[in-house]
Amino acid sequence: MASSLNTLLHKIIRNGTLIVRGPGGDRQFGSGGDRRVVIRFADEAAERELYADPQLKLGELYMDGRLTVEEGDIYEFLALVKDNTLSEGLTFGMIWRGILRMLASQFRNRVPINHNRRNVAHHYDLDERLFSLFLDEDWQYSCAYFNPPGISLDEAQLTKKRHIAAKLLAEEGQRVLEIGSGWGGMAMYLAEASGVDVTGITLSTEQLKISRERATKRGLNKSVRFELQDYYYLQPHTKYDRVVSVGMFEHVGRLNYRRFFNKVNDVLADDGVMVLHSIGQPYPALYNAPWIEKYIFPGGYIPAISEVMPAVEKAGLLVSDIEILPMHYAHTLRHWRQRFMDNREKAAAVYDERFVRMWEFYLAASEMAFTHENFFIFQMQIVKKRTAVPDNRDYILLREAELKALEESRIRPDRIAV
Known part of the structure; x- marks a missing residue:
């Protein structure tokens, strides 16, 4: 498992259990309990992509079948992450991508083109x-x-x-x-x-x-x-x-x-x-x-x-x-x-x-x-x-x-x- 994503998930998942399976083996995150979700990455590149830009890549990886949910479903995975997400889980890459998206949004809002x-x-x-x-x-x-x-x-x-x-x-x-x-x-x-x-x-x-x-x-x-x-x-x-x-x-x-x-x-x-x-x-x-x-x-x-x-x-x-x-x-x-x-x-x-x-x-x-x-x-x-x-x-x-x-x-x- 990509070490950067491994570190991030340790910061985020504190309550419940997330099992991550992939080319590097299985890893467990969280304190345990009744809530349990198991996901699988098809390749290590998928892990790196998710770490770099989760707002976009999580959905894309799921669409492409490079991230699958083996226990639970995609809603339960999203809910588990959201219930645990803290501001300290933000990375530098997430922050600068957010800034770029904010600037791009401001630019689009000011261009008077009707694409309705x-x-x-x-x-x-x-x-x-x-x-x-x-x-x-x-x-x-x-x-x-x-x-x-x-x-x-x-x-x-x-x-x-x-x-x-x-x-x-x-x-x-x-x-x-x-x-x-x-x-x-x-x-x-x-x-x-x-x-x-x-x-x-x-x-x-x-x-x-x-x-x-x-x-x-x-x-x-x-x-x-x-x-x-x-x-x-x-x-x-x-x-x-x-x-x-x-x-x-x-x-x-x-x-x-x-x-x-x-x-x-x-x-x-x-x-x-x-x-x-x-x-x-x-x-x-x-x-x-x-x-x-x-x-x-x-x-x-x-x-x-x-x-x-x-x-x-x-x-x-x-x-x-x-x-x-x-x-x-x-x-x-x-x-x-x-x-x-x-x-x-x-x-x-x-x-x-x-x-x-x-x-x-x-x-x-x-x-x-x-x-x-x-x-x-x-x-x-x-x-x-x-x-x-x-x-x-x-x-x-x-x-x-x-x-x-x-x-x-x-x-x-x-x-x-x-």
Whole structure:
């Protein structure tokens, strides 16, 4: 085993047991106990690469099969390391790479090039069969709402849609804009449950195709439409009574927050309501996680609420409610990862084994962000006038009850066929 990595692991792993196997034999790290993970390196070069740049190389080595987990799984390995990580475990190489990434991030943030379409295609225009392997029946690719705890993923995603619809205070006949419409499930729920007219915009050609097919299948062509459009080019003369955005804000980029909320201000009616559902992190990041940036979400950025609020205020908008959902995405990602791994052979048939390991690492690392790094979901309700929403939160539960009663008779579910 490379002596540098050996020294680093002795510093980091103090609680639990990590067994490392490789060309140099087996080594044990930690104080023992019930937590035990066993990993194997295929070659000594892999050990040196991991020591030099763990933020990038851990995921790459796992993708390439040069690092495997023989006892436990990749999430348990990541959790064991995270539970033990101390600042003294940082090496000079990690520090200077971090500085370079911070500088590169600052440079990219200041170059006014719009790569939104390309970045969206990188992830959301993947083969649709992939998403069928782990998402719920409605293909909700955002955090579910496990209330009450222990409900199924399908139930939790329906509960999420109901919760957001209740906060929107949508009324029959209103016009609704959805920014980032995914595969159409939220828009169709609003149209059927609340009787509103919905326009959904997306930058994914694959999602657009499926959304339009679903709307036609459910007979919603007159009340739901989907367009391939960037929010920035929405026309200010077209006003919407309600605006909703679920799981899209993470792709806006922190230097574009003012632009985003200015556009919301342009298109939202004076007595309108917006609900923004987004991942949040506890403090602003100096740079994105390099592996996620390179392989999963190029150009994405998870905001801190402290970065969002000034942009809302400067756009002349008011925040009428914020709800923090700290662990619901951890539960969602656990469901997704378990479903995906149950279908790993099908995923490998669509792509290959390297892709399967990449996707498993992505889901496991994302879950760990919520279980170990204080990431959360925030739902922010935004208005132009305080009188647009009630002065208490009782209406949310009342609306949810009304919507739940309507769902059985109004919602025409369709499982997305692939």
